[in-house]
Amino acid sequence: MLTLPFRRWVRFALLAALAVPAAASGAAQAPASPPSTPSKIEVTDEVGRRISVPVPVRRIVSLAPNLTETVYALGAQDRLVGVTDFCDYPPAARQKTSVGGAVSPSIEQIVALKPDLVLAQAITMNRRETVDALEHLGIAVYSANSRSVDGILDSTRHIAELVGASEQSAVLLKTLRARLDDLKLRLAGRPLRRVLFVVWTEPLVSIGRQTFIADALRLAGAESIVETEQDWPRLSLEEVVRLQPEFLVFASSHSESVRTTVEDLSERPGWRGLDAIRQRRIAAISDAINRPAPRLVDALEDLARRLHPEAFADKQVPR
Amino acid sequence: MKPLTPKRLAWICGSLSVVLLIVVVISLKVGAVPISVIDLVASLGRVAIGQSDQLPSEYSLIVFDIRLPRILLGILVGAALSVAGTGFQALLRNPLADPYVLGVSSGAALGAILSLIITSRASFAMPLAAFAGALATIAGVYFLGRRGGQIDTHTLLLAGIISASFLSAVIMFLMTTLSGGELRGIAFWLMGDLTSTRTPVGMGWLFTVLLIAIGAIYSTAADLNLLLSGEQEAMHLGVDVPRVKLVVYVSASLLTGLAVSVSGAIGYVGLLVPHVMRLLFGSDHRLLIPATAIGGAIAIVVADTLARTIVSPTELPVGAMTAMAGAPVFIYLLRRRLQ
Numbered sequence: 001m002l003t004l005p006f007r008r009w010v011r012f013a014l015l016a017a018l019a020v021p022a023a024a025s026g027a028a029q030a031p032a033s034p035p036s037t038p039s040k041i042e043v044t045d046e047v048g049r050r051i052s053v054p055v056p057v058r059r060i061v062s063l064a065p066n067l068t069e070t071v072y073a074l075g076a077q078d079r080l081v082g083v084t085d086f087c088d089y090p091p092a093a094r095q096k097t098s099v100g101g102a103v104s105p106s107i108e109q110i111v112a113l114k115p116d117l118v119l120a121q122a123i124t125m126n127r128r129e130t131v132d133a134l135e136h137l138g139i140a141v142y143s144a145n146s147r148s149v150d151g152i153l154d155s156t157r158h159i160a161e162l163v164g165a166s167e168q169s170a171v172l173l174k175t176l177r178a179r180l181d182d183l184k185l186r187l188a189g190r191p192l193r194r195v196l197f198v199v200w201t202e203p204l205v206s207i208g209r210q211t212f213i214a215d216a217l218r219l220a221g222a223e224s225i226v227e228t229e230q231d232w233p234r235l236s237l238e239e240v241v242r243l244q245p246e247f248l249v250f251a252s253s254h255s256e257s258v259r260t261t262v263e264d265l266s267e268r269p270g271w272r273g274l275d276a277i278r279q280r281r282i283a284a285i286s287d288a289i290n291r292p293a294p295r296l297v298d299a300l301e302d303l304a305r306r307l308h309p310e311a312f313a314d315k316q317v318p319r
Numbered sequence: 320m321k322p323l324t325p326k327r328l329a330w331i332c333g334s335l336s337v338v339l340l341i342v343v344v345i346s347l348k349v350g351a352v353p354i355s356v357i358d359l360v361a362s363l364g365r366v367a368i369g370q371s372d373q374l375p376s377e378y379s380l381i382v383f384d385i386r387l388p389r390i391l392l393g394i395l396v397g398a399a400l401s402v403a404g405t406g407f408q409a410l411l412r413n414p415l416a417d418p419y420v421l422g423v424s425s426g427a428a429l430g431a432i433l434s435l436i437i438t439s440r441a442s443f444a445m446p447l448a449a450f451a452g453a454l455a456t457i458a459g460v461y462f463l464g465r466r467g468g469q470i471d472t473h474t475l476l477l478a479g480i481i482s483a484s485f486l487s488a489v490i491m492f493l494m495t496t497l498s499g500g501e502l503r504g505i506a507f508w509l510m511g512d513l514t515s516t517r518t519p520v521g522m523g524w525l526f527t528v529l530l531i532a533i534g535a536i537y538s539t540a541a542d543l544n545l546l547l548s549g550e551q552e553a554m555h556l557g558v559d560v561p562r563v564k565l566v567v568y569v570s571a572s573l574l575t576g577l578a579v580s581v582s583g584a585i586g587y588v589g590l591l592v593p594h595v596m597r598l599l600f601g602s603d604h605r606l607l608i609p610a611t612a613i614g615g616a617i618a619i620v621v622a623d624t625l626a627r628t629i630v631s632p633t634e635l636p637v638g639a640m641t642a643m644a645g646a647p648v649f650i651y652l653l654r655r656r657l658q
Contacts, residue, residue: 085633100633103507106351107514108381109632127507133514137384234495 043162046145046155047122049131053140057116057163063130064102064121067144068093069293070156071119073172074165082113089288089295102126107133117142117162121292124231146292148215149180149300156294176297180219183304186311187221193307195222195283196245196276201261204235212292220304221311222247237270247307248276251287251299258284283307323603331600335613339394342617346624347386351632354378389513391522393623393637394616396513396582397592399529399574401615404589405608406536406571407457409543410564411464413472414594415652418453418575419586421475422482426456427579428509429486432493435505450576456482457572472656511585511638513623529577532570533612539563540604547602585619585638587645592618594652 040052061082062068068087071080083096084105097113099105102125110118118134120126122145134141142162144155153173160169197213199205207213208228217224225243226233250258262282265271272278283306289299305312348359362378400418407416407423418424430452431445438444460482464475494505517525542563545553554560578585592615593607600606622640629635 098632100351100631104512104634104636106627106632106634108385109351111380111385112352112377114377129508129512129514137380 041162043142043158045142046158047143049135049141049143051135051140051142053142053162054116055164059113059115059117060163061099061110061113061115061118062087063099063105063118064125064144065089066125066291066293067119067121067159069291069295070159071163073294074156074160074163075168076163076165079163081115082110089291105130107137110134111137111139115139119144119159121145144292146212147210148212149219149296150215152212152292152294152296153177155292172294176294179297179301183219183301187304187308190221190308190311192218192221192223193246194225194243195247195249195307196225196240196243197249197251199232199251201265204237204240205232206235207231208233212296213289216289216296216300217249217303220300221308222249222303241270241273244274245276247281247283248274249283249285249303251285251289253287255284258282323606328606328609331606332609332613335610335617339613339617339620342620342624343390343394346390346620347382349624349628350381350386351627352381354382388517388522389623390620392513392517392525392581393619395522395525395529396578396585397588397615397617397619398533398612399578399615400585400588401592401611401618402533402536402608403571403574403578405593405604405611406543406567406574407589408593409546409604410567411470411472411475412547412549413470413475414597415472415476415590415649415656416479417587417590417649418571418578419584420483420590420649421457421460421479422486423453423456423460423479423572423575424579424584424586425483425486425490426452427576428452428584429490430455430576431580432490432505436493446577446580449580450573453572453576453579454569456486457568461568507636508583509638510636511583511641512636513582513619514634517581525577525581529574532573532577533608535566535570536574537605537608539566540608543567543604544602583636583638586642587649588615588618588622588641590652591641591645591648594648 039055041055042050042052044050058079059081060071060076060079062071062080063084065084065087068080068083069089071077072090072093077092080093080096082099083093084102085098085100086102087093087096087098097109099109099113102121104127107130118139118141120131120141120143122128122131122143126143131141131143142159144159146152146155153176157166157169157173160166195217197207197217199207206226207224208226208231209224210229211231214224225240225245226235248262250261252258262277262280266277276282283303285303285306286295286299288295289303344359348354348356358378359382362382366383403423404417407418407421408414410416418427427449430448430450433452434444434448460475460478461470463478463482464470466474490509542553542558545556545558546560546563550560593611596607596610596614600610618641619637622644623637626635626637626640
């Protein structure tokens, strides 16, 4: 890293500016050969970049809340040295050093934390420019890009391999898969509930079919009434009234705030026309559904219980 | 107005350069990661005497590979936008002309975005498309802004503002309908962003082309002075008006297009800086153009330093800072002109 060409260029510029007559000897020196490099592994990340990650990874910076959760779920939080302002789960993550927001974190703050590995969430959280800038500085950035629940499990496994937590991930994934299988068994043969997943009410924003949330809905025995390739489509209320979803799904960290929102909506023209609002067929679930991390499975089970209570009538504990 | 002597020119440009140097050193010092003045001076000294490999790696990475490239890019972009603004103001005989206000930056941004969609980041396509967008916009605004064969100040400003909002609407349309992973981040970039991943070679190219364009505008400085009294009058005094207009329009569009393609649409620098420089040093373009170039560099470096530090460690788009400072000045100038 010390031998980046920029440095030499800067030196020339400074020499010219300060007119220090020491150019000839300094500029001709060849940069020292790099010290014996620690072992590295080459992997391809989820957006197709080849990256080279040192082994073992001792310092991790996470640039997205879901990746922070994943690192905690893998038990690698002791090596997590930097997070974003949005990383609020688990609460302990708030104590970590912040590198700023996900969209425009401070590159120099990240560099100052001397990470062996930076975790980024492609497309939905982090900008490609941020990843480019870090790569340019010789920092390994693994970009996750999960588009389905299976994809989330795969991302978790890949990250675990990079940070040397494969054993934890094997245990974690086994549990998660068992829970998903149990859910599948319970919901087998039951009709899918037609739902509107509400990301935002003003303007009304929902999810497209290629998002991991759409996939999570299917696993929870629901299907989104919105059929679009766009990830976060703005919808017209008219269209929603025409389609009449059976349930509205809200994701929030406070179920109380969902109640207030729904009371408010039921007073308004347009929303009043929705059967689901009039009959209060509302499923308020944890905002974990918005984060492609292992905790999503909790939210997904919760949603399935609300949409298909009869499937959970017996006392059998899902395991 | 004092007569322009080479001595006065050298004095003013020299003093402005000293201010720029001071601003650069301050900007190198401050940021999300604290670095003491002593460390900074020590590392600058080491680099100057050619011992850069003895630097503590973390400092040198932050100061020389993150802050310095960004400052250098800011200097180039600031100089480009300010000189472009000066050029437009002289040709249109309107102190309110600015690449951003006239819609030229939006045209360049639209060109850049179209090239992203079509070619997906081919390195030379984007600046060229931005240049083409800038040139097409200024041509359109120029023709819309004429009334009875003469440029009319208010019609021109309206034409510019309306073009800007039309082009922004087209950009919004493209972003909404085509928004894939490639286009994410454009919203941030549109507000102006100096995060640099350019190689020294890329910076060298940018520097060379910008220098040529600024030089081309400077070569018409004496003619621009005569143009201030009107096109007919300048023509009678022997100015080849069509040639001057062609050179300045093309060069100013090139400056705007390049600046937008590397850093997004940073507004109001081209308005604010020439105005301040005219207040300080008068309106002789032979002095005004170099003074605005250095002044624009100072303005952007200051704005970007604030953008980096105000809500640190998160960063603001630098365009938000320049708009906050520039928009009130625009209103002030407009009102004074109306009175």
